Amino acid sequence: MFSGLESFGTQEENGVRSTTLWARLLGLANAVVEDVEFDETEECVVVSVRPRKASKRRCGRCGKRCPGYDQGEGRRRWRALDLGTIQTLVEADSPRVRCPDHGVVTAQVPWARHGAGHTYGFDDTAAWLVTHCSKSAVRDLLRVAWRTVGAIVTRVVADAEEATDRFANLRRIGIDEISYKRGHRYLTVVVDHDTGVLLWAHPGRDQKTLEKFFDRLGDDRCAEITLVSADAAEWIANVVAARCQNAELCLDPFHIVQWATKALDEVRREVWNTARRDGQKAVARDLKGARYALWKNPEDLTERQAAKLADIAQTNKRLYRAYLLKEQLRQVFVLKGAAGIALLDKWLKWARRCRIPPFVKLAKSITTHRAGIEAALTHGLSNARVESVNTKLRLLTRIAFGFRSPEALIALAMLDLGGLCPPLPGRTPA
Ligand SMILES: [Zn+2]
Numbered sequence: 001m002f003s004g005l006e007s008f009g010t011q012e013e014n015g016v017r018s019t020t021l022w023a024r025l026l027g028l029a030n031a032v033v034e035d036v037e038f039d040e041t042e043e044c045v046v047v048s049v050r051p052r053k054a055s056k057r058r059c060g061r062c063g064k065r066c067p068g069y070d071q072g073e074g075r076r077r078w079r080a081l082d083l084g085t086i087q088t089l090v091e092a093d094s095p096r097v098r099c100p101d102h103g104v105v106t107a108q109v110p111w112a113r114h115g116a117g118h119t120y121g122f123d124d125t126a127a128w129l130v131t132h133c134s135k136s137a138v139r140d141l142l143r144v145a146w147r148t149v150g151a152i153v154t155r156v157v158a159d160a161e162e163a164t165d166r167f168a169n170l171r172r173i174g175i176d177e178i179s180y181k182r183g184h185r186y187l188t189v190v191v192d193h194d195t196g197v198l199l200w201a202h203p204g205r206d207q208k209t210l211e212k213f214f215d216r217l218g219d220d221r222c223a224e225i226t227l228v229s230a231d232a233a234e235w236i237a238n239v240v241a242a243r244c245q246n247a248e249l250c251l252d253p254f255h256i257v258q259w260a261t262k263a264l265d266e267v268r269r270e271v272w273n274t275a276r277r278d279g280q281k282a283v284a285r286d287l288k289g290a291r292y293a294l295w296k297n298p299e300d301l302t303e304r305q306a307a308k309l310a311d312i313a314q315t316n317k318r319l320y321r322a323y324l325l326k327e328q329l330r331q332v333f334v335l336k337g338a339a340g341i342a343l344l345d346k347w348l349k350w351a352r353r354c355r356i357p358p359f360v361k362l363a364k365s366i367t368t369h370r371a372g373i374e375a376a377l378t379h380g381l382s383n384a385r386v387e388s389v390n391t392k393l394r395l396l397t398r399i400a401f402g403f404r405s406p407e408a409l410i411a412l413a414m415l416d417l418g419g420l421c422p423p424l425p426g427r428t429p430a
Pocket residue numbers: 059060061062063064099100101102103
């Protein structure tokens with residue numbers, strides 16, 4: 001073993017300079033470096049430190065200065081960033097204090113988060129890497145288990161959320177749900193329409209879950225929300241109506257058109273079944289192949305699909321009428337505004353009298369949700385921004401596999417999609 005401080009020279013002045021250098025190398029603020037050693041058995045550099053006087057004897061949870069209690073676990077080690085090619089550990093006493101609010105707790109250290117086994121520099125580097133590199137790159141470069149990365153991002157995000165007020169000046173938000181773990185688990189997700197940033201996510205998809213978001217927002221800020229976009233889920237509508245008195249709920253056009261596509265498919269299957277029952281083999285075969293022609297937007301049809309559609313118009317009036325009903329409803333949302341609302345009126349009159357049960361039923365649901373649909377047409381607000389955040393979030397659920405907690409998945413999402421990623425240590429944020 002050698003002592004780094006001695007090897008830097010015996011002169012007091014040099015010794016002092018090298019201790020500051022070591023502190024800076026490791027990104028240790030408010031800490032005094034006492035010694036540097038190479039641990040042969042562990043093959044790592046061990047830097048012994050102590051907090052500066054002003055940061056001594058503070059509660060690990062609230063930072064308040066408190067009377068000392070005992071020596072706690074004695075000496076403790078924290079992983080710091082590697083020095084060149086060598087793994088590096090910071091070592092210090094880990095005394096306990098008695099906080100009037102938190103009882104007996106381990107004292108705060110200025111180089112690491114409470115309860116963490118890694119320094120701030122290590123934590124922030126891990127969080128930054130996770131949003132920029134592959135899973136295996138992060139694991140191999142930092143020499144940590146993936147689970148550890150999950151714990152790190154959770155505490156980095158918890159800190160960042162405390163330090164920033166992300167819910168100020170919210171006006172237009174989108175609410176959606178996303179499934180993960182092969183559809184066995186759900187997150188409720190809230191996105192800011194004006195910035196496209198993921199604001200909040202929480203396990204579950206029900207009223208209780210969503211209420212937690214508005215609790216966090218507080219009554220005054222809830223009152224400032226003017227528009228909320230969502231699908232037609234009742235639990236969302238209920239909570240928004242109860243909590244945001246000044247907000248209009250805009251139903252996502254994509255979901256409404258999806259209802260029409262479903263209704264159309266019901267009609268196609270029914271016509272197909274009848275044809276099969278009656279032994280019209282050729283008609284049945286044609287209908288089976290017509291699914292995509294009916295689904296697609298007319299401008300995207302291939303020549304063959306267009307021909308198929310023309311065929312249906314000739315031979316199957318009922319199915320073709322269903323197709324036109326779906327297409328006209330889609331046009332409502334292409335037009336938007338007053339023109340869209342006027343077309344919606346016409347569409348409803350037509351659908352109610354069309355004598356095609358799935359579309360009569362659809363007309364009823366659309367009448368029920370009319371206010372939300374009109375709001376979407378008036379304000380031109382769809383859930384598209386939320387969907388795009390959700391698409392990225394879906395990819396993150398795969399990366400988060402192995403984190404073992406929904407909190408870590410949410411933290412990863414907040415780093416990547418919520419703008420909470422810290423800058424690399426020692427650099428000013430871009
Ligand atoms: Zn405390």
